[in-house]
Amino acid sequence: MSADATPTANPFFQAWETPFEAPPFAAIAPAQMEEAFEAGLAAHEAEIAAIRDASEPASFENTILALERAGRDLRRVAMVFYNLAGAHTNPEIQAIERRLAPKLARHSSKVSLDAGLFARVDAVFAAREGLGLDAEALRLLERTHLGFVRAGAQLAPAAKERLAEIDQRLAEIGTAFAQNVLGDESGFTLVLEGEDDLAGLPDWLVSAAARAAQDRGLSGKHVITLARSSVEPFLAFSARRDLRKAAFEAWTRRGANGGERDNRGIVAETVRLRAERARLLGYESFAHYKLDDAMAKTPDAVSGLLGRVWGPARARAGEERDALAALAAENGESAEIAPWDWRYLAEGVRRARYDLDEGAIKPYLSLDRMIEAAFHVASRLFGLVFEERTDVPTWHPDVRAFEVKDAESAHVGLFYGDYFARPSKRSGAWASAFRTQQNLDGRVRPIIVNVMNFSAGSPDAPPLLSFDDARTLFHEFGHALHGLLSEVTYPSLAGTAVARDFVELPSQLYEHWLETPEILERFARHWKTNEPMPQALREKLIGARTFNQGFATVEYLACAFVDLDFHLLPSAGNIDPEAFERDALERIGMPDEIVMRHRTPHFAHVFAGSGYAAGYYSYMWSEVLDADAFEAFRETGDVFHPDTAAKLKEHIYSAGNRRDPAEAYAAFRGRMPDVGPLLAKRGLIEGMEAPAAGEA
The missing domain is CATH 1.20.1050.40 (Endopeptidase. Chain P; domain 1)
Structure with a gap:
């Protein structure tokens, strides 16, 4: 606009x-x-x-x-x-x-009411x-x-009046929470002044930092921002421990810096009001209220899943920490690992263990190629065709628009891709809609958008992605397909309007195809030479995909546990959110070297609205489903098996909320899943390696 x-x-x-x-x-x-x-x-x-x-x-x-x-x-x-x-x-x-x-x-x-x-x-x-x-x-x-x-x-009239007051206040402070986080994110820059500040940074990250500086009127300098695509690679590669610490502390202190943008008071009030709201509706806690209309149904079911994964994840993280300490000792550094050291040392261990360098991978993962790859998978599975349109209005010059057609060239919908970080955009990645599908009064086709925060390219190279970035692109495109392929009558049942712990299934499942040999061979090509990623490098990449999964699982699960604990409170006085967070993490034995993926004062999933409140576990719940669902393809020996893809489209991607999600999954798979494939996928079962994505 x-x-x-x-x-x-x-x-x-x-x-x-x-x-x-x-x-x-x-x-x-x-x-x-x-x-x-x-x-x-x-x-x-x-x-x-x-x-x-x-x-x-x-x-x-x-x-x-x-x-x-x-x-x-x-x-x-x-x-x-x-x-x-x-x-x-x-x-x-x-x-x-x-x-x-x-x-x-x-x-x-x-x-x-x-x-x-x-x-x-x-x-x-x-x-x-x-x-x-x-x-x-x-x-x-x-x-x-x-x-x-x-x-x-x-409810009785007086209870209705109070409920309306609570909902109004929650809307006000949820909006303030989100705007405060964006203010802290866009207001921070780490300016790298000279060559010493660039020590350890690969060329692609230096170029991205130069572009970020130029965008902020600091030509000739280099800037690290709090966009995940900027700060995470900086933490992985910067040899300057002092600068890593400065960036990490700014990243983890978003929403907790005092002043008018401090979110800690908002968190306390939100938890208190949600607990009161649940009591008015007759529930023991907000978590009981929220989960009553989810696949999980009860907090005990959620705690059971998180607990079953937490033990293996924490044990694996301990092994990973020991490996980091050994590397630090070899380098003559302190073996006491701080949170801002983990990614840097882990990158060193990965290079040593797998001879794998992020800098060697990224040239093969250009943004345009990965977009093309995501489209190709949709074509193979569902017969979709994507045609870029330059005549469709957009809200920013960077945004791209694509008409989506089916195999018979009939219009399916419109897809927008908004891929680059900028100060006017909140952090993270998400899918949304400008128009949802419905057939109530004529056939209305959807307009779906994916929003990312990748680093833009430089004059010398196109935008290049890490493998995690590419996985994020596939994830959000899975959500987009859930909206695009929707084929239901009623708008309120369309697309992604499903249970929160089911909505991540189409997105997380779609990530699996990125790792298949066919996709990597065809689309992972060097941006300059167009040569395919060497087979040896592909094998290293896939072989290392469970590397550091103890860390990744622990930082995620910690958020899910804390979210659930906040919302299990039957009532809440003037709680100190950070003290509550510390106590919750102490109860589960959170390693000192790892910090929650989203600390409470900037946990927008949970406190900028109620969408994932008492529901952050949903990613793990859906991952149980997606690990099992991809097995359905592997069991056929063909990851693009036409009959299985047709069932997937019918019962999952196009079905919206036409039926109970457990029934929908069982209709696709013939049964409900077990947590075993998830533990294998993350490499958390001792002695059990996850099979390659393309293997039967």
Whole structure:
């Protein structure tokens, strides 16, 4: 979106005569989005009143389907606004976001707590067995009714009023949390002044740091930012321990630096309000409330999974620490490993053990090639074709747009890729939508976006990815396919609108194809010579993929444990979030040398909104599924097995929330999975190596 777009007739009050009816970003000013929100809220209120006050008896058509159709104008502007708020914000958008948060929360509460409206939904639900609904319509009815119940529709008036107050406040402080983290991220730079500051850094990282400096008006210098694609490689390669410490502490202190951007008070209030909200709804804790509508169902089930993986992971991390200490001693350094030493020493151990250097890998993993690889896998599995379009409007010059077609050249959807880090974008990687699929009133095709934070290329080389970066690209593209391939009738059941601990299955499963010999042989090519990655290097890369998995699993599991512990509190007074975090980590025996992947004051998954609250375990839960699901392909001897791919598309990628996720998985696999393949995949079973991705 153009920051200085000239306000004209509001685009949200007009039809979009753009290719695929994509948002006309250059014509949209922030104030127009706020105006469109006001109009959308008013229209939705009128639609809800008409449903509630209808004189005819409640029916599936005039109540449930009417609710599905209501609020389209509001959703249209919300999808544009919140995508821009995450990927390309500015002070005006942030101010609007702060004003909108309580307003939208009040509106949502007003709808979900409307007694007259719920009475009609409840009447249709009570009569459901005699309505002759097909399975998808029945699923919609059940999910709609459950949504009202879980939002408090059955509470007494006083409890409803308090619940609405809580939801409004949570919306306000969740927005503040996210903006505070972005402020700390974009406000920090580590300027590398001379050659000594560049010691140990490979050429590709030096080039990326020069580009980051140039983007910030510091031409001739080098800058490390808190984007993961910048700070993590710096921690892995910088020979300057003092600079590693400075970068690491800035990275892990986001949201906890005092002043107006400090998030610790927000965390304490959030935990307190969520616990109260759960009690109002009759649950022991927020975790019990949240998990009741997930695959896991109970905190005990989550704790059981995390505990089963924690022991092997912690043991492996201990072995990894000993290897790092031995290397440090060989180098004449202290064998006492600090958190800012781990990645640097681990890179040294990896080079020694596998003769594998990240700098030797990256030239074969150019961004364009990896995008092409992700598209190729989708073509092989699902018959999709991707055609880049330069006539589709975008919100930033770096954004790329692709039309997606099926094998018969029919339009499937529009895909946006926004790949590079910039100060206006929050950190991390994610998938989202500007429009979701539905077939309720005509065939509406989706507009899906992937957002990354890779380092941009330099004048001398294109953007080059680490293998972890390439895996991230495949992961988020798996989410994108979940949205693009959706083929359901009702919008609220479409695409990724599934249980939180199921939604990561399509994304994590898709990562497996990156490692297959066919993909690496065809797409891992040197950006300059176009020579394929040598077989010996490929074998080293795959052989090392379980290297440092103790560390990676521990830093992830620590977050899941802390998240769960916060939300198991039946009530919370004025807790000290950092003290609570320390106590939670001490209980599980967290190694001193490893820090949570997302420390509490910047744990946006959990505290910038409730999406992953009491749900960060979901990545591990879904990984149990994805490790087992890829076995279905390996068992056939063909990782692109057509019949298995067809079942995967039917029951997982295109099915949305048409059925219970456990039923959907069993329909694909014929059974539910066990945790064993996950432990093997991560190399956490003693004496058991994970098989190569392409092996049967």
